[in-house]
Amino acid sequence: MPLLNVKGHYIPIDDRKTPSTSKPIKPVYTISIQEHLKHILNNPRLIAKMYFGRGIESQEKSELWHVDIWQRSSLYGDASIIINDIKYDVGQFVEFIYTNNKNQHERRFGRVEAIISFLPPSDSDNPNNQMQDGLKMSRLLRHDELGIYCSQNRSQRGHRKLWMIEEDYQIIPLNHILRHVSIWLEDTPPPVFYDFQVSEILYRDAITKRIQIRPVKFRHHHPSEYIIAPNPPPLRDMKLFKF
Structure with a gap:
């Protein structure tokens, strides 16, 4: 060359x-x-x-970008996906089925961080070992999941409260998505109707490595909150170069 x-x-x-x-x-x-x-x-x-298009979770290819902001941004990744005839946008909140370490299914709440393609584990229901569509999800905790951080005050007001947490994202298959959930983040204007509200976030202190709880206004905002996605191009297969 x-x-x-x-x-x-x-x-x-x-x-x-x-x-x-x-x-x-x-x-x-x-x-x-x-x-x-x-x-x-x-x-x-x-x-x-x-490779081109949406974010891919693979051991062979990676995205040379700041962490995973390429996947999460509607300017580069997919901004929405249809699941069972229902449209889901990145940045929205959903209820989904989570499989824990004991292979037990639990209903959880979370935020759609990105729409991706991923390669499921070989022992899953994927005998052909092919890439599948999925959602990269950030969890929202119920008060009974706070452990030692569930004070009496948080327990008493935990009926319609959820807590954000900064941790590694989870990859959820599309068939584990149950429904939309309306959630009010208290650092944003309140919606007319909401199922839950979030006023605090848990994160691990970079120095002490201990879990801290702070007001939700100190969270990292999802790109969907400050980026206006353009209209989709006339050709669905318009190439976006990512390497």
């Missing part, structure tokens, strides 16, 4: 807070992002490793 063109030019240097030996100008070098992408896409050894 031919080498990329590198452009060089000089820029002035601000002499404030710089050593006295600093020169007034310095050379800088840049490459074109567009040319860089063309260079990659024309590489036959790389193109076979690429």
Whole structure:
């Protein structure tokens, strides 16, 4: 493959807070992002490793992006999916069936973080070992799931309360999604009707590694809350390059 063109030019240097030996100008070098992408896409050894479209959970391919924001953003991933003739959007809250470590089924609440394709475990109901559609989900806890953090006050007001938690997302098959749930996050305007409300979030402190509880206003917002998804393109198979 031919080498990329590198452009060089000089820029002035601000002499404030710089050593006295600093020169007034310095050379800088840049490459074109567009040319860089063309260079990659024309590489036959790389193109076979690429994939297009929604986020994929795979051991062989990964997304070179900030964590999983590519999957969660409606600008790049899928913004909605139809399950049993019902439309589900990323960012919405649902009730779903969760399989715990004892292979027991439990009804849980959560938020649809992303619509993905994934490869189920070989011991699941997938004898052909093919990629399946699924939802990447963040859990919402009931008061009886708070453990030692379930104070008397939280227990008394826990009937219509749920708690957000920052943890690894869970991948839920589409046939485990039960229904929509209306949930009011108390740092947003209240809806006319809601099933539950959330006022607090649990997260693990980066220094002490202990679980902390803070007001929900300190949460990380889902991209659906601040990104307006464009109208879908006329061609469903429009390629979005992710590698």
